[in-house]
Amino acid sequence: MRFWQRILLNTILFIALAGFFRDSFYVANVWIALIASVVLAVLNALVKPVLALLSLPITILTLGLFSIVINGAMLALTSAVVGSDFHFSSFGATMLIAILMSLVNAVISNQLGRNHPAP
Numbered sequence: 135m136r137f138w139q140r141i142l143l144n145t146i147l148f149i150a151l152a153g154f155f156r157d158s159f160y161v162a163n164v165w166i167a168l169i170a171s172v173v174l175a176v177l178n179a180l181v182k183p184v185l186a187l188l189s190l191p192i193t194i195l196t197l198g199l200f201s202i203v204i205n206g207a208m209l210a211l212t213s214a215v216v217g218s219d220f221h222f223s224s225f226g227a228t229m230l231i232a233i234l235m236s237l238v239n240a241v242i243s244n245q246l247g248r249n250h251p252a253p
Contacts, residue, residue: 137175143242144171147235148220158227162219170220174212182208205232 145167152161161167185204186193193200206229213221213228222228 139246140239141168141171141175143239144174144235147238151231151234155227155231158223159231160219160221166216166219170212170216173215174208177208177211177215181211202229202233202236205236208232209235 145164148161148167148170149164152159152167161170182204185207186201189200189204193204206225209228209232210222210225222231
């Protein structure tokens, strides 16, 4: 999936998940969701590879399940950067949102990959 498509998808996901989990996840408005999506993309490009490399031993021991914790940490860091207009009630809520976002992104990326082969 292209960069701006993923940004738009994550923005929509943030808004939808904030609607489903009102007590656990708060997004003030669409613009905050868009800013958070861009911040998440930047953090995933710059910080996530370092975290993945540092946590490689534990990721191998857990058969890759620790990568979910890394995704949750990226969302928590995004929340810290964006501020009080985008926050989670707990790290457990952050982990739940990270799992759901990963699943939706994987399904949509898979479907777009099937329907539109790369040039």
